[in-house]
Amino acid sequence: MKNNRQKEKQKQSTRELISIDDLTDYSIKTAYGELVYFIIHPTNISVLSESTVSARIYALMTVLKGIAEIEMLCLNSKENFDENKQYLKRRMDAEPNPVIRKLLQMDSTNLDRMQVQMATAREFLIIIRLNKGEVKEQKDKASDVFPYLSRIEKSLKDQGFTARRADNADIKRLLGVYYEQNVTTEKFEDFDGERWVILGE
Template sequence: MNRKRKQNEKNSTRQLIGITDITFHSLVTGYGELVFFMIKPTNISVLSDSSISARIYALMNVLKGIAEIEMLCLNSKENFEEVKSNLRSRMDKEQNPAICKLLEQDMTALDRMQVQMATAREFLIIIRLNNEKESDVQPYLSRIEKSLRDQGFTAKKAGEADIKRLLGVYYEQNVTTEKYEDYDGERWVIFGE
């Protein structure tokens, strides 16, 4: 009994939620390979009724054309890392304490904004691949991406970094981390010690 419990304690988070692998374009699970298409949302509050109807009709056309489609909506996040990196660099070079303090306040304000923007939404179309031949997968995914674009959607196939970020937001509700770990606790490992 203890041996079984100890074995379960050694399972990683990925194993516990059924993830076998994260590839450059998909999430592999025991229930199939999941490919994510990230859809840029449209602000419908500024559209006319006829434009909204046209968007709904376009989505309906996409849904009719793809049998294996699943949809997901989750919290999004904005990436402020480039701006924050620039601010850090300026703070390191700045000699005027008053300017340094202002730059620090800018950093704090950006952190607050990033957390507040977590309530923005991100929309995903998920394609579940089951035992498809590798040679058929890329043309199939390209057709789906083309179909989305033909219907007026701004879509992008999620890469490995996007998938890790989506998992972090979905499972942890973590909207501030910039680098997601490949393995549990990876950030705490210090090589050479």
């Protein structure tokens, strides 16, 4: 029985394994609802005055009160070098040659420097679940969805946030960051090897 379940799991696609039914041009369709993402450009509050920070908090509260279906997500858009650093440490401990040990130490220091530079790389996302509450009725009419999403985007901008709705490419990149901390891939394919397919031949 256990072997059968394991075989069935192996046959599943990546989308099925992470419970995604479909990726549209503007959303992710899952069994728990259709999710639309708005990317919020972060603000460096460390350089703002206390009154300005309070105003930003109040603006966010206003957005949250106005949209019942809102959810929030914060991503670390940076690579994780912990495994690389552990490997280098093991190599240094086992390496008898002092010159090689010094090179390994320099590699480890470089990884530390890169991680510090990317430590503030954050992405803040507002998520709208389209089939919850009042929006469920609007979802039945596709023509009503886009005006509703535009109103949310306008509400964010009216409160002083630099925001935009994530498109298909943004969503694939966000999934790459969320599931594997992949911040280096420029273009995500829908299928492995898609870039090598030449249509019309």
